[in-house]
Amino acid sequence: LMTVIILIVSVLGVMAALRIPVQMIPDLEVRTITVRTSWPGATPQDIEKEIVIEQDEYLRSIPGLQRIIASSSFGRASIELEFPFGTNINETLINVNNALSQVPSYPVNVNEPRIYATSFSSNSFMYFRVMPLAGNPRRLDMVLMQDFIDDHVRSRMETVPGVSLVNVYGGAERQVQVLLDQERLSERDISIQDVRRAITERNRDVSGGEIESGKRRYLLRTLGRFEDLQELRDLILVRRGDSLIRLGDVAEVRLDHYELSRLSYTDGDPVIGLSVRRQSGSNVIDIKKKLMVEMEQFNNVLLQPAGMYMRLIADDVGYVQASVKNVWRNLSLGAILASLVMFLFLRSGRATLVGVIGIPVCTIAGFIGLLLAGRTINVISLAGIAFAIGMTLDNSIVVLESIEHQRRKGLDRLRAAVVGVQHVWPAVLASTMTTVLVFVPILFIQEEAGQLYSDIAIAISAAILTSMLVAIAVIPTATARLEFSTDNLHVDGQRHDLHQRVLNGIDWLIASPRRRTIIIAAVALLSIGIFVLLTPPGEYLPEGEEPKAFASLTSPPGYNLETMAEIGADLQYYFLPFTQHEPEQFDSGETGVPALSYVNMSIEAQRIRIITQPKDPAHIKPLMAALQKKYSEYPAMRGFVTRGSIITSNSGGTRSVNLDISGPNLSDIYAAALTAYRRAEEVFDSPRLRADPSTLSLSQPLI
Numbered sequence: 158l159m160t161v162i163i164l165i166v167s168v169l170g171v172m173a174a175l176r177i178p179v180q181m182i183p184d185l186e187v188r189t190i191t192v193r194t195s196w197p198g199a200t201p202q203d204i205e206k207e208i209v210i211e212q213d214e215y216l217r218s219i220p221g222l223q224r225i226i227a228s229s230s231f232g233r234a235s236i237e238l239e240f241p242f243g244t245n246i247n248e249t250l251i252n253v254n255n256a257l258s259q260v261p262s263y264p265v266n267v268n269e270p271r272i273y274a275t276s277f278s279s280n281s282f283m284y285f286r287v288m289p290l291a292g293n294p295r296r297l298d299m300v301l302m303q304d305f306i307d308d309h310v311r312s313r314m315e316t317v318p319g320v321s322l323v324n325v326y327g328g329a330e331r332q333v334q335v336l337l338d339q340e341r342l343s344e345r346d347i348s349i350q351d352v353r354r355a356i357t358e359r360n361r362d363v364s365g366g367e368i369e370s371g372k373r374r375y376l377l378r379t380l381g382r383f384e385d386l387q388e389l390r391d392l393i394l395v396r397r398g399d400s401l402i403r404l405g406d407v408a409e410v411r412l413d414h415y416e417l418s419r420l421s422y423t424d425g426d427p428v429i430g431l432s433v434r435r436q437s438g439s440n441v442i443d444i445k446k447k448l449m450v451e452m453e454q455f456n457n458v459l460l461q462p463a464g465m466y467m468r469l470i471a472d473d474v475g476y477v478q479a480s481v482k483n484v485w486r487n488l489s490l491g492a493i494l495a496s497l498v499m500f501l502f503l504r505s506g507r508a509t510l511v512g513v514i515g516i517p518v519c520t521i522a523g524f525i526g527l528l529l530a531g532r533t534i535n536v537i538s539l540a541g542i543a544f545a546i547g548m549t550l551d552n553s554i555v556v557l558e559s560i561e562h563q564r565r566k567g568l569d570r571l572r573a574a575v576v577g578v579q580h581v582w583p584a585v586l587a588s589t590m591t592t593v594l595v596f597v598p599i600l601f602i603q604e605e606a607g608q609l610y611s612d613i614a615i616a617i618s619a620a621i622l623t624s625m626l627v628a629i630a631v632i633p634t635a636t637a638r639l640e641f642s643t644d645n646l647h648v649d650g651q652r653h654d655l656h657q658r659v660l661n662g663i664d665w666l667i668a669s670p671r672r673r674t675i676i677i678a679a680v681a682l683l684s685i686g687i688f689v690l691l692t693p694p695g696e697y698l699p700e701g702e703e704p705k706a707f708a709s710l711t712s713p714p715g716y717n718l719e720t721m722a723e724i725g726a727d728l729q730y731y732f733l734p735f736t737q738h739e740p741e742q743f744d745s746g747e748t749g750v751p752a753l754s755y756v757n758m759s760i761e762a763q764r765i766r767i768i769t770q771p772k773d774p775a776h777i778k779p780l781m782a783a784l785q786k787k788y789s790e791y792p793a794m795r796g797f798v799t800r801g802s803i804i805t806s807n808s809g810g811t812r813s814v815n816l817d818i819s820g821p822n823l824s825d826i827y828a829a830a831l832t833a834y835r836r837a838e839e840v841f842d843s844p845r846l847r848a849d850p851s852t853l854s855l856s857q858p859l860i
Contacts, residue, residue, distance in 0.1 A: 163518060163631065166623075170521025173528040178440040180533050181282070181477050183612050185605060187246045187274050190253055192216070192236040194263075194270040197415075204229040207264050212236060215256040221249070228850075230763075232418075242603035246274055281324070281432035282441055283448065283472040284757075286421075287465055288428040295464030299427040301414055302465065303328025306429045310455055310467070314431070317447045319439030327421030327430045327759075329414035333389065341407040347394060352404070355394045359383075386410050420722060420760040423470060425733050438533065445474040470755060471770070476703060480536040488543045492516045495550055508561075511635045512553045515627040519549040519620040526619025532612050541616030548592065549620055552585045552628035560636050574633035582629055589625040593618045704774035705801035708784040710765040711851035713793045718762045724791060725760040728767065731787060732756050740773035750783040751776035764851065785845075797847040827853055 194208050209227045216236060217225060224239040240249055250272065257270050287306055289297045303325060311323045335356070337349065365377035383389045390405035404410065421430050435444055449469070456466050495516070500509040523542040524534075532538055560577030568576060596614035599607055667673050710728075712721055738752040751771040759766045771780045781798045788796025816833060820826050831853045837844055 166518060166525075167521050170524050174521070174524040174534070177524060177528050178438050178533045179443075179477060179481065180435070180439070180441045180535050181473050181480075182535050183533060183537060183609055184437050185608050186242060186603075188240045188242060188244055189274070190238045190240070190246075190249065191273045191275075192238070192253065192257065192270050193273065194234045194267065195232060196234070196264065196267045197232050198266075199232055199264075201229040201231060203264075204232075204234045208234040208267065209236065211260050211263075212257060212270070215259045216253065219249070219252045219256055250274055275434075281434050282474065283433040283445065284470045285431040285433070285452065285467055286423045286428040286470050286757075287431070287460065287467045288423065288426045290461065290464055290466055293464070297464050299429055300328045300417060301331070302429055303414075304331050305463070306431070309459055311431065313455075314433065314448065314451060317444060317451060319436050319441075319444040320433055320448075321436040322434040324432045324434075325429065326419065326432075327428055329417050332413055332415045333386065334411050334413045335389075335404070336409040336411070338407055338409075345395070345402050345407060347402065347407060352394060352408070355392060356389075356404070359392055386412060417718060418761060420718070420725070422725070422729065422756075422758045422760075424736060424756055425729050438531075441474050441477055445472060470757060471705075471768070477536070481534070481539060485539070488520070488539075488546060491543060491546045495547055499550065499554070507639050508557065511632055511639065512550060512557055514631060514635065515549045515553050515624050516546060518627055518631070519545060519623045522623035523616040523620040526615050527612065530615045532615060535612065537609055538612035538616050541613030542620065544613065545617045545620035545624075548617065549624035549627075552589065552624045553632055555581055555585055555588075556628040556632050557636070560633065570639075571637045574637040578629055578633045585625055585628055589621055592621050703801035704777040705768065705770045706777065706781050706784060706798060707801060708767045708769075708781075708788065708796065708798040709847075710767075710788050710791065711795045711797070712763060712765075714852050716762060718760070721760050721762055721765055724794075725758055725765050728765065728787065729756065729758060732767075732769070740771070740776065743773075743776060743779070751780045753780075795846075795848070795851060797845060799845060 192212065194212070196204060196208065199207075209229050212234070213225065213227055213236065216222075216238060219238065221240050221244055222238060223241055226237040226239070228235045238253065240246075253272055257272075287299075287302070287310070289295070289299065306328075307325045307330075311325050314320060314323045335352070337352065342348070342352075359381055360383055361381050363379040363381065365379060368375045368377055383392075390403065390410050392404040393401050394404055394407070395402040421428050423430075433444075433448065435441060452467050452469065460466050492513070496509060496513045499512050500506070520542055523545060527534070527538055556578060559581040560573050563573035563577045563580075564570070566573075596618055599614040600611050601607070602611075665672075666676055710724070732750065732753065733756060735748065735750045735753045736756060738748060740752045742748050743751045751773065754770045754772050757768040759768075767784065769780070769784075771777055777800060781800065785796055785798045788794070788798070818826055818830050818833070820829075830848060834846060834848055834853060837846055
């Protein structure tokens, strides 16, 4: 019966392990909602006055709102709403949408606000690039390819199970441009408003109801939308007697693209980028396998005939797989070492085998606990299962020793198993419950720490509770049917020499009050010394650092995209040769920059951002230093280089110190922030500083 029960638990556990989603870290609770509104061409001052202030008036009254952060930049407004832990995010999204619907009106050309609710754990985890074939045989302008990629690639990628969103960037959407000739307009006494009104009124389809004729009913619809550029050129603006003035008479009509605001490069080639976000609770390994199949189909059927190809640049899945593999390896190694320690003391293969029965069973039970709790397999939950290996043997050892003690008294195997368990099961229960209760409070912590480490608590608790059942039920059943001995048994009425020497040493240490006092004091002093000298530095959360560098170079006010593109070209000229190097060249001192796996660069008018990774993970710190050194060569620009993290953001993580400065006067705030920035450079040793806004200056040119 016991064998059948163990087999059932094992099968259920294996099925649970195969069904549980695999991802990098546990899903974190969403408690931040961002509202973004775009107004092409608008200055930050107009954005603040016409959009931010109007939206803020209604958003600030949302129940439970803890903090609101609004920012206005050229052509875009962003408002970040922060809510307490435990907030019902679906209800809050409805409240945010209702609040925005109360805004009376927006200026012409303002796009509808977009609402985003995401957490760090749901950030993009796969990054693809679409680039021209070698030599660009079709002379493609990748900027114009964004609509093509958006229509044919993104839409299919989002149908892959587990994918929630695919962002496309690096190009610009198609745009029909009407370039008016002011002199021709003046000659014909036509205003810009007349042209706008004529295009708006003409470019629409109008339903006219229905017409009945005899037995039939006809639907009436007037078609007016422009089908091509020529129809737009032939648009009649004004009819004056027999004279017709068309749009083509006063303007040039052409197909182009929106004004570029961002350039993307991978290893020096202009590209269209795609970033993939997953659904909560999805399996990132399965998603990657399916997306790689889709990518191959895209290349063979769609992209290569069009002169392009698509490749995967970076993903977190490899890190997840490496971490899972590493945890499994450590878990196996821990099980082997624990078994060797048991054999060292028991000196019996059968006794050791009985004792370690609980390791695979309890490990499997940990997966069942994760599945029942709705958790995932990630680096943190696997760490909890690995931690539980040693703990699961404690109960087994106690029960084994008690049963062997009864055998030494002369009881038969069955009776010794029953009596041995009866003597120690209250102690085993108490020990198990105290261990479980240590981890239970973690489940009630609502902050990020509780959300992350509750997986450890669940995995360990499930394994420990199972180990108690194994010790009380499985081990007695096995010992009742096996004959084995240990080194601690009596042999001819005498104990083994090692055992006897240990007992004699303990008797000598506690023989007198003075010795007992010395032992207590020595242990106390040793414990205090270990606590003082070996306690590591404290921080809120571990970084979980990746060997990946995120480097931003911020421009002073007034720089345009063309100027930043020139700086970006210089940076690429400097760093791209190192993608052809090997790590040994840096180790030998031949180069000052480590060998790079890739160089991703994003260029905007406000900043340049480089994401790169060394071929040798051990070179990540020298790489960060090389990036910072290169950035320092550009005057009036600020560089910020940080290391990637799987747990926190890539902007400093939990080791960052945030300083918020507020006040009624913007110029005074900027002056105080600049003073704090410069002071931090003096006080700290090689600090990595980042300001928001990045320039800390109000010198933006304005006409």
